[in-house]
Amino acid sequence: MAIPTNESVYSAIALVFILVTCVELCDAVAVVDVYRLIQYDIAGVPFGSRLASLNHHAGSSLYTPGADLSRTVVMIPVAEVNITFIREYIEQKQPLGGLMLLLPRIFSPENKDVKYGGDEDPGKEQMKNILVELERLLLYANIPYPVYFAFEDDSINAVLADVKRNDVSGQPATATTGGYKFVVSAPEPRKLASPTITNIQGWLPGSKADGDSNQLPTIAIVASYDTFGAAPALSVGSDSNGSGVVVLLEIARLFSLLYSNPRTRGRYNLLFGLTSGGPYNYNGTQKWLRSFDQRLRESIDYAICLNTVGSLDKDLWIHVSKPPENAYIKQIFEGFSNVAEELGLKVGLKHKKINISNPRVAWEHEQFSRLRVTAATLSGLSVAPELLESTGGLFDNRHFVNEAAVVRTVKLVAESLARHIYGHQGKNFKIFADDSSYAVNPSYIASWLDLLSRTPRVAPFLPKNDPIIMALKKELAEHTVEVSLQNEVLDGMFTFYDSTRGRLNIYQVASVTFDLLLLLVLGSYLIILFSFLVITTRGLDDLISLFRRPHSRKVKST
Amino acid sequence: MTVFHFFNCAILTFGPHAVYYSATPLSEYDTLGTSVKAALVYLGTALVKLVCLATFLKVSENDSFDPYQELLKALIGFIDVAGLYFALTQLTHRNISQNHKFQAVGLGWAFADSVLHRLAPLWVGARGLEFTWDYILQGLEANANLVLSISLAALGSLMWLRKNKPKTLIPIIYACAGIVATMPSITSYLKRGLGWHFPEVVGFELFTSLVMAIISWQLFAACQRPSS
Numbered sequence: 001m002a003i004p005t006n007e008s009v010y011s012a013i014a015l016v017f018i019l020v021t022c023v024e025l026c027d028a029v030a031v032v033d034v035y036r037l038i039q040y041d042i043a044g045v046p047f048g049s050r051l052a053s054l055n056h057h058a059g060s061s062l063y064t065p066g067a068d069l070s071r072t073v074v075m076i077p078v079a080e081v082n083i084t085f086i087r088e089y090i091e092q093k094q095p096l097g098g099l100m101l102l103l104p105r106i107f108s109p110e111n112k113d114v115k116y117g118g119d120e121d122p123g124k125e126q127m128k129n130i131l132v133e134l135e136r137l138l139l140y141a142n143i144p145y146p147v148y149f150a151f152e153d154d155s156i157n158a159v160l161a162d163v164k165r166n167d168v169s170g171q172p173a174t175a176t177t178g179g180y181k182f183v184v185s186a187p188e189p190r191k192l193a194s195p196t197i198t199n200i201q202g203w204l205p206g207s208k209a210d211g212d213s214n215q216l217p218t219i220a221i222v223a224s225y226d227t228f229g230a231a232p233a234l235s236v237g238s239d240s241n242g243s244g245v246v247v248l249l250e251i252a253r254l255f256s257l258l259y260s261n262p263r264t265r266g267r268y269n270l271l272f273g274l275t276s277g278g279p280y281n282y283n284g285t286q287k288w289l290r291s292f293d294q295r296l297r298e299s300i301d302y303a304i305c306l307n308t309v310g311s312l313d314k315d316l317w318i319h320v321s322k323p324p325e326n327a328y329i330k331q332i333f334e335g336f337s338n339v340a341e342e343l344g345l346k347v348g349l350k351h352k353k354i355n356i357s358n359p360r361v362a363w364e365h366e367q368f369s370r371l372r373v374t375a376a377t378l379s380g381l382s383v384a385p386e387l388l389e390s391t392g393g394l395f396d397n398r399h400f401v402n403e404a405a406v407v408r409t410v411k412l413v414a415e416s417l418a419r420h421i422y423g424h425q426g427k428n429f430k431i432f433a434d435d436s437s438y439a440v441n442p443s444y445i446a447s448w449l450d451l452l453s454r455t456p457r458v459a460p461f462l463p464k465n466d467p468i469i470m471a472l473k474k475e476l477a478e479h480t481v482e483v484s485l486q487n488e489v490l491d492g493m494f495t496f497y498d499s500t501r502g503r504l505n506i507y508q509v510a511s512v513t514f515d516l517l518l519l520l521v522l523g524s525y526l527i528i529l530f531s532f533l534v535i536t537t538r539g540l541d542d543l544i545s546l547f548r549r550p551h552s553r554k555v556k557s558t
Numbered sequence: 559m560t561v562f563h564f565f566n567c568a569i570l571t572f573g574p575h576a577v578y579y580s581a582t583p584l585s586e587y588d589t590l591g592t593s594v595k596a597a598l599v600y601l602g603t604a605l606v607k608l609v610c611l612a613t614f615l616k617v618s619e620n621d622s623f624d625p626y627q628e629l630l631k632a633l634i635g636f637i638d639v640a641g642l643y644f645a646l647t648q649l650t651h652r653n654i655s656q657n658h659k660f661q662a663v664g665l666g667w668a669f670a671d672s673v674l675h676r677l678a679p680l681w682v683g684a685r686g687l688e689f690t691w692d693y694i695l696q697g698l699e700a701n702a703n704l705v706l707s708i709s710l711a712a713l714g715s716l717m718w719l720r721k722n723k724p725k726t727l728i729p730i731i732y733a734c735a736g737i738v739a740t741m742p743s744i745t746s747y748l749k750r751g752l753g754w755h756f757p758e759v760v761g762f763e764l765f766t767s768l769v770m771a772i773i774s775w776q777l778f779a780a781c782q783r784p785s786s
Binding site for chain 1: 562563565566569570573574577578580581582583686687688689690694
């Protein structure tokens with residue numbers, strides 16, 4: 001009876017010790033947040049990183065001679081990336097265990113304190129160029145191994161320095177020195193079933209003159225809010241198109257002030273639309289417009305789409321798809337350029353015809369134009385971006401967006417809209433002057449820019465009631481009426497896969513050789529101990545006879 | 559590969575006990591039963607110790623060295639000595655000589671201690687991917703502990719079982735037994751009070767265990783002489 005009680009005591013005590021050691025164990029391993037390169041198909045053709053789970057030794061360069069790269073995770077700080085070499089490596093489909101790209105700390109969405117040097121910092125431009133090229137390369141490649149992004153910090157820098165030292169000394173990670181092992185345990189990425197896109201709209205109804213039975217004309221202000229980038233969990237798109245969303249919200253706020261007073265309520269309805277699916281040929285905008293009835297669509301006087309308007313060093317362009325001679329276009333452009341002149345800005349006009357047979361929709365206004373609604377896009381980009389380009393890539397974060405530029409754009413758009421609504425074209429007439437009660441509020445703009453710059457918004461990974469969608473809806477509801485959400489399914493061409501982020505465990509490991517050596521040492525230690533004990537307790541003769549005995553037995557048996 | 563490492567550490571931790579048993583005359587006289595009984599006594603003692611520690615000791619938030627608490631801990635540590643006393647004197651053994659009895663008891667004692675304190679951490683930790691020296695050091699510590707346990711058992715058998723020992727040696731025996739019995743407190747002081755690192759502590763333990771082993775061996779031999 002005594003034995004079972006003792007055993008239960010033992011197991012209880014053992015359990016306590018297991019718990020204690022578990023706590024200690026977790027401290028010994030470095031754990032880092034990592035963000036996976038996007039994995040997606042366009043019309044069945046695979047792109048991006050096709051694997052998620054990682055369990056390999058760490059290396060520091062693709063050049064290492066003699067190392068088995070197919071079982072190595074190469075980690076490279078982005079600043080030291082040699083684009084041409086990596087491009088060759090990927091295009092030749094050479095084997096690799098995995099790729100870990102280290103981004104500077106300032107690219108972390110959580111990071112707000114560290115400021116990048118001034119705007120003129122040459123390193124900033126250079127870093128941006130590297131990231132743009134790298135992103136383009138990774139997005140359009142089919143990479144059969146996991147690719148992760150991580151942020152540089154003290155622990156990972158220490159690991160990198162160690163790995164580099166090992167590589168330089170010519171001993172890759174699998175030799176006697178041991179080294180580091182990178183482990184990301186993730187399940188096989190699964191296809192996202194029918195990703196949804198959510199459009200948000202709100203109205204500011206104008207006032208009808210008494211006895212006027214005609215429907216009021218409508219002006220639409222539209223911005224797409226979702227993003228697309230190499231790492232979906234990092235794609236915050238502060239400029240593309242966070243800046244457009246912020247401008248739209250501020251305009252909604254300003255006009256709601258004007259429209260709340262019956263005397264300053266205009267004779268136009270204002271329609272605000274935050275659309276999704278922007279990177280995918282403005283799929284959300286298309287669905288949104290299709291959902292309007294004919295009368296509403298015809299009542300739209302014109303639509304202004306806002307895109308990438310948060311950069312000070314770029315001029316603004318108005319992109320249209322009707323010829324500039326068109327009366328409506330002329331009117332819009334003149335309205336904008338008059339105000340721009342007063343603000344000391346330059347606004348250019350760009351005309352790009354639509355090719356109906358081409359599925360590519362480069363600008364949001366083209367979706368309106370396809371339905372014969374007059375529309376223009378105001379953008380800081382001078383040429384139409386390619387598919388999945390300028391949609392909120394790795395570099396596109398808070399540090400590359402200028403609040404002053406956003407304020408400037410708000411003034412430009414709001415002022416020219418107001419002049420159109422109240423019929424003051426061509427007059428120097430400031431409603432939104434800085435000292436008036438309708439002044440643009442820079443802190444409101446800054447706080448929304450900060451929020452959007454912390455929130456990745458890749459549409460397939462945003463559930464229908466994601467906090468950011470709810471926040472945008474609530475904000476629009478503060479200023480406008482009849483706010484509604486429209487949920488649609490993203491059209492077929494794109495397929496996305498989940499597992500966008502993971503946790504990287506870094507282990508310092510000993511190699512097999514070390515364990516073999518250890519076994520050897522321990523074995524000889526035990527043999528020496530045995531011999532010593534036998535000699536001291538029984539004498540040398542006993543020890544010798546121990547070794548003789550099996551021999552003599554053998555002789556007997558044979 | 560990591561199971562390999564676990565295997566290595568297990569050899570280092572538990573191997574010497576087996577080697578000790580098979581190399582010395584213990585195996586010839588089949589004293590395994592005595593060792594098992596001693597191990598069971600150790601388990602009981604450990605339980606009593608745990609209860610005492612839980613009752614009398616406050617849980618300190620920080621790792622600092624509190625003399626009063628440590629004194630209490632050292633006193634509770636003497637429960638070990640009581641357990642050993644029980645194992646040496648009260649247990650009915652088969653007719654084995656005192657010479658083998660203390661070795662068997664010390665071996666069983668040390669083995670139970672290793673199993674209880676080191677097997678679970680080893681199983682959980684050494685199989686993990688992360689490599690640390692800790693488990694190898696822990697194995698060395700188990701070796702030192704084996705030597706200390708056998709020394710303590712030897713001194714205990716001198717104190718309690720041998721009647722006709724030289725009078726001059728009695729204080730030395732008691733002093734040595736006191737030192738060996740307070741070893742856990744001493745190492746705890748080195749670790750917490752002086753901030754020694756684990757390798758240094760293990761080195762100290764190995765060194766003192768060897769010194770104590772030689773001293774107790776000499777004492778045992780000195781006591782053996784007049785009787786023989």
